[in-house]
Amino acid sequence: MKTFFKRLFLGLLIIVLLGGAFAAHEWKAQKPFLFRVFLDRTLIQFAFESPETLTSLGFLESVGIKGHNAKLDDDSPEKADELFEKIPEIKEVLLSYDDASLSEKERLSKEITLYLLEFGEQAEEFRYHNYPVNQLFGVQNGYPSFMEAQHQVHTVEDAENYLARLEAVRVKFAQNLAGIQLRAENGILPPRFVIDRVLDEMNGFINTPAKENILYTSLQTKLNDAKEVTSNDKARLLASAESNITGYVYPAYELLIEYFDRVKEKADTDDGFWHLPNGDKAYESALRFFTTTDYTADEIHNIGLSEVDRIQTEILTILTEQGYDTAQGFSVAIEALAADERFYYEDSDEGRAQILKDYQKILDEIDANLDNAFRIRPKAGMEVVRIPEFKEKTSPGAYYQQPAIDGSRPGRFFANLYDIKATPTYSMRTLAYHEGIPGHHFQIAISMELEGMPFIRRISPFTAYTEGWALYTERLAWELGFQEDPFDNIGRLQAELFRAVRLVVDTGIHAKRWTREQAIDYMKANTGMAQSDVVSEIERYIVMPGQATAYKVGMMKILELRERAKSVLGDRFDLRDFHDVVLKNGAVPLDILERLVEQYIEST
Template sequence: MKRFFKWLGAILLGLSLLIGSFVAHEWYAEKPLSFRIFLDRTLIKFSLETPEMLTSLGILDSVGITAHNGQLDDLSLTHDKEKNHYIGQVVQVLNSYDNSNLDEQEQLTKEVAQYWLSQMIADPELHYHDYPVNQLFGVQNNFPTFMETRHQVKDEQGALYYIARLEAVELKFNQLLEGLEFRENKGIIPPKFVIKRVLDEMRGFVETPAHENILYTSLEQRVMALEDISAERKARLLNDAKNKITQSVYPAYTVLIDYFVALNIKATDTVGFWSLPNGDKAYKRALEIYTTTDMEPDEIHRLGLSEVTRIKAQMLSILQSQGYDTSAGFSKAMEALKADPQHYYEDSDEGRAQILADYKDIVDEIDAGLSKVFNVRTDVPIEVVRIPEFKEQTSPSAYYQQASMDGSRPGRFSVNLYDIKATPKYGMRTLAYHEGIPGHHFQLSIAQELEGMPMIRRMSPFSSYSEGWALYTEQLAWELGFQDEPLDNLGRLQAEIFRAVRLVVDTGIHAKQWTREQAITYMLENTGKAYSDVVAEVERYIVNPAQACSYKVGMIKILALREKAKTALGDKFELAEFHDAVLKNGAVPLTILEKIIDNYIAEKSE
């Protein structure tokens, strides 16, 4: 983290202390003389408006600036309008920097920033085509998760900020309600199943006694561990928290519950974006954002069908070699595999604890064996944890949460242990490689530590790159011999066909008018995944259109670029150097990644 502190000191402290009037000019000028200062200043100003992001990053805490930890993000329509106006001004200034005055990396940074920021403000009439309250990543379930996993309680002040945030929920949810009503008036209403899911979740949340709620128990555990305050003071803090949960948090959730009970009358069972006003256009825009391509829904649908056919043939071959009867077809063979108890852990607390321990061993093993194919590495630690039980039923099989930039919180590979049959042993290696090393944890941690890069490059959020990379590493691990058991390779192929099926299902739902049931049936027939897993996934695509398409599109592009480099360079090709070119520039749109690899090929060819 030393590089981060160098950057932080140069930007935050330096702005006020080092260069006097010049720095003041650079901070307040419409167009700073320094392109780098303009970019970092933009990110700082944007971050200062999002206290939850500041808490997650840990940027200001290390220099003693902590007041944001007692605040929540502003969700008001006015704030949205102001934010978009500010981004529009930033884009204008960004475009005014002449490329002839920028070095090669600065030109690349400009191109990445232009793409990212312009996408954020494009098509303003479509900005509210989403469901902010949903069963997967809604505001209502993100809040307790954020408080448990992101909000730090290292001293009494941290506890006081925690309590302040409990009180601030009422304002945040009132702002949220304003946006929900705005969407309702535009005809952007979630499907009935989404409303049922969130109502069940929120009712269970508020019916839990305050002292048993995750917001209380999470704080209690951390407060009781503090050594520098008295038992009496701890008791008062926890009592204050309990009162805030009862008097502020639960009433805020109750208002949302009442709203969705009323909204359910207007909702339908139709699940695709095609049914919304301007829905086709909104879905096309979502595909552009997530895949960073101009691929049409039909093109992506056909690609998915083709990949499903290819991968299924390889899986059938492995199943047959392992003694499973494939004469009745793929689905029956996978059912037989799923029904075999030897592939599962004991359905108990002990069994679930062993799953977490084995995941950690898998991650540690591959981390120790990557030196030949990666020059760039990271020392950021990773931990394997269980997804909070209150949200397991509606969560995916796993996800990754990035480490804080100040080093106070490691990266987190979170695993869903609700249904033990959703964690077959033969699929664990692939999942650990995707979420952990050399997948998300590896790539995101390296991006955080890129020396000399402006922060906008270290934090760029291009899903086709990051998810494409994680899926690419699943195949890479197999190529390196980490999935040498046939069933481990079957697990890899099952994960890959899962992503190919996503191309079919996502476009099917949002462009081809598939029902939720059609999507579930197709995914069950073509993946061999547990029913609970499939339902959660399909319902994810419904509330987050196009994101699921980014995985396979990104993987295919990275593999194509690797093959392009191999063909062009011949004996000069080195896999570690190719990985350097991909990783050492941070996340970028796929079109820009191709330029980066073309430059790598040209330089290596000289």
């Protein structure tokens, strides 16, 4: 974990601090001699402008630089303007590097960077077509989560920086509010249910006594673990934290609460992007970004309908073999399975603790038995933790957090334990494989650890690739024999069905004018998921248009490419070679992945 990023960031930091003829040129020149320096320097310059990113990366602290930990990011609309203004400049320099002077890997890096820059130019028109504060994410829950998970406290200085960030939050929230108001002026307000959800969340947050707030309790825990901090300092710092939460943090939240209270009556119940100004075009743009294809909403919708029928048929076949009554159709049969109490843990703290232990056992088992499918493996570890209780009610069923670059934190699979009925035992293997091993943890951690890869290639936001890979590994685990129990296989198929249904409901909401209720009814009837999960998922698609379509589109492409390689290569096909090709290039658009696989087939 420490190898590439430590050398990259510290090396460029030395350039900044010490200069030197060639080094200074490479840092300051509009066009560095070395192409990779240009790519990495560009991203690092953006990172240096983001104190929160620097904290998350954690590399400056190792050389004694901590001042950034007292600051928060500039979230003002003007700062966002600067990013869009820089895109043409970066693109011009990128194109000035002649392909003939670049290696094959560098040409691929150039192509991917250009892809992202050109999409950024095209997407500027729709930069305000989003809801930056919503029930899933936004400054209102992102800020306390960042402080709890990323801000390290080992010394008095670290704690003082923590306190400074508690003060800086008022400005940060005001900047976010300015962006929200700008969207409203352009006719973009979140649906009414979104406003109701965030108001409930924020009111609950500020109605918590300061000493019980996560910003206080998190600092308290960190100080208790900080051996260098004396008892007197701990007491002083905690008293200041309580004062800052009351005097700065809660008033910052009240800024947003007052605004949303004022505008909620203006919000309507039309949930799809189609009702926003230029909403149809904005949704087309979102689909192109998330799927990295030119599929239309109609094409994606119809693929989803076809896949729903296929997968439901497979599930009904297994349920019939296991003695369930399937004569009344999928909805009734799957609800009977969901109601079967033998598949649930005890609804208690002990039951939830056991879920986490069993998830870890599942991951440890598969991690120890993948040598026949993978040569490349991540060095970073993997652990299972619970989603923080203050936000799990509106969070998805699970998510993955990448390891810390400095190796201080392993990859984490966050499990949502709010509703015990949302965690049937037969779904656990599939979820663990998707979020952990060999899903997101393998793909993301390996990408971070790849030697010789430009920074932008390690963080490229190609959802169809990353989520397609994770969904692909669910099926891979079954093919490798890790889901021999027929009910575990039903769990796998349900997860794939869930992603197929997403194709239908996402396009239904944003292109075919489905209501929130229509989408909830369709997903509930066709997946058998817990009602709480269905509502959370549909509301997620409403605030993240197009994102949910990437999973199934990406999975289908990876399977298609694997089958082509097997068909052409026959006995020469090696699954480990195929996975090397997919993983060793980092995240890429699907058409580029297809080209890489074709090159592997030809070379083999």
